[in-house]
Amino acid sequence: MKICILGNCQAQHMEMMLATARRDIEVVRLDPVFMMTAEHKDGVYAKLAEADFVFAQRISDEFKMDWLSSAEIKKSFGDKVTIWPNIYFDGYFPGVQYIYLGGWGKLLGPLGDYHFEQISAAHQRGATIAEAQEAFSEEPLFQKAPDPFGRSLGQLRARETDVDVPISDFIGDHLAAQRLFYTPNHPLNDLLGEMLRRLTERVGLEFEVDKAVAAPYRLDECYIPASPAIVRKFGLPFDGEPAYRGRTVLSIADHKVELGEIQVYSVEALTEAFYRVYDVVRGRA
Numbered sequence: 001m002k003i004c005i006l007g008n009c010q011a012q013h014m015e016m017m018l019a020t021a022r023r024d025i026e027v028v029r030l031d032p033v034f035m036m037t038a039e040h041k042d043g044v045y046a047k048l049a050e051a052d053f054v055f056a057q058r059i060s061d062e063f064k065m066d067w068l069s070s071a072e073i074k075k076s077f078g079d080k081v082t083i084w085p086n087i088y089f090d091g092y093f094p095g096v097q098y099i100y101l102g103g104w105g106k107l108l109g110p111l112g113d114y115h116f117e118q119i120s121a122a123h124q125r126g127a128t129i130a131e132a133q134e135a136f137s138e139e140p141l142f143q144k145a146p147d148p149f150g151r152s153l154g155q156l157r158a159r160e161t162d163v164d165v166p167i168s169d170f171i172g173d174h175l176a177a178q179r180l181f182y183t184p185n186h187p188l189n190d191l192l193g194e195m196l197r198r199l200t201e202r203v204g205l206e207f208e209v210d211k212a213v214a215a216p217y218r219l220d221e222c223y224i225p226a227s228p229a230i231v232r233k234f235g236l237p238f239d240g241e242p243a244y245r246g247r248t249v250l251s252i253a254d255h256k257v258e259l260g261e262i263q264v265y266s267v268e269a270l271t272e273a274f275y276r277v278y279d280v281v282r283g284r285a
Contacts (some may be wrong), residue, residue: 002026004048006073007057008033010087010185013219014055014192021196021212022205033059033068041067045076054081055199058163070162082202083163084195089171090184091152092226092239094145095136104281108257110265110273111246112222114183119271123278133271137228137242148230149175165198167191179226179238186219221262222246228267244270252280 003018003025005011012032019027028047036044045067048054056073063069070083090096095117099107109115118141122132134140145151153172160166171180171191180191187195193213200207223245225231231239243266247259257277265273 001053002028002051003053003055004028004030004051005055005057006030006033006044006048006068007059007084008086008185009219010187010192011055011057013217014196016217017189017192017212017215018196018200018207020215021208025205033057033063036065036068038065041065044068048073048077052080053203053205056081056083058083058085058159082165082199084165084199085156085160085163085167086185087156087167087171087187087191087195088159088185089152089156089175089181091149091175092181092230093184093224094141094148094227094230096184096224101281103255104257107277107281108259109246109277110249110263110270111224111244112259114222114224115274119274120278123275123282129268129271129275132275133267136271137267139229141227141229142233149234165195165202167195167198170194176234176236182218182220182223184224186222188220189213189215189218220245242267246270249273249277252277257281 005015009032015027015029018025028051030044030047031040054073054077056070059069061069061071066072074081096114097117098113099115099120101107106113116136118136119132122135153168156168160168174180179188181187190213193209196212197207197209225239225242225244226236228242230236243264245262245264248261248263250258250260
C-alpha cells in the first residue's frame with residue numbers, strides 16, 4: 001500500500017511519523033509545497049496517481065500554483081484524496097509574525113523567521129527595551145488580543161469549513177492542559193499524531209498513535225513559550241519559567257542576518273536581541 005502526504009513541513013513530519021508507526025506502508029515522499037515549482041507538477045502528479053490514498057493539506061485556490069490547490073487535487077485524484085487543515089494556532093503567543101523588508105527579504109532574528117509585532121512596533125516608535133518587553137509578555141498584549149485562544153481557534157475553524165478531517169476540536173479540548181505547539185505552525189508530535197489517527201481512521205486503516213508520537217524527531221528547532229501573561233490568565237501548567245529557544249545572531253550586514261548555534265533566551269535577553277537586529281536593519285533598510 002502507498003500513501004502520499006501533501007503539504008508543508010507538517011506533512012513532511014507526518015510522513016516520518018506514519019512510516020515509523022506503519023512500516024508495512026510505503027510512504028511516498030514529497031517535497032514541501034513551498035519548495036515546489038511548476039516543473040514539479042508532472043513528477044508530483046505521477047506519485048499521487050500511484051498512491052492508494054492521498055492526505056492533502058488544505059491549499060486555497062489562490063495559491064500561486066493552482067495545480068496544488070485542494071480543489072484541483074480532489075478533481076484530479078477523486079475519492080482517494082482526504083483534505084486536512086493547515087494546523088496553525090498562535091493563541092499561546094499573540095503577535096508572532098514574519099517580517100519582510102525590501103533588500104532583506106524575510107527578515108531573520110533570534111527566533112529564526114519569527115518576530116513579535118509588539119517588539120517590532122515598540123522599537124519603531126522609540127520605546128525602551130523594558131517597555132517592549134512588557135508589551136509582548138505582560139498584560140498590555142490583551143489590548144489587541146483580549147481572547148487569544150478564542151480568536152485563533154475561530155480562525156482555524158474558518159479554515160476547516162472545506163476540509164474532510166478537522167482538528168480544531170482536539171486543540172480546543174487540550175490546549176490549556178498540555179502544550180500543543182512549539183511555534184504557531186509547528187505542532188508537537190501529540191497533535192500531529194492525532195491528526196494522523198483521524199486521517200487513517202477515515203480511510204479504514206489501523207494506526208498506533210503512541211508509536212507515531214514516540215518517533216525520534218520533533219519540529220522543535222525553535223521554541224516559543226506561551227507569553228507569561230497568557231500563562232497567568234489561563235492557569236497553564238507549562239511555561240512557568242519562559243525560555244525561548246532560538247539562535248545566536250552572529251552578524252547583521254549587507255542585508256543579511258547570519259544566525260549561529262542554538263541559544264536559549266530569557267524574556268529580557270530576547271527583547272534585547274531583537275532590538276540589536278532592528279537597530280541595524282532600520283538604519284540601513
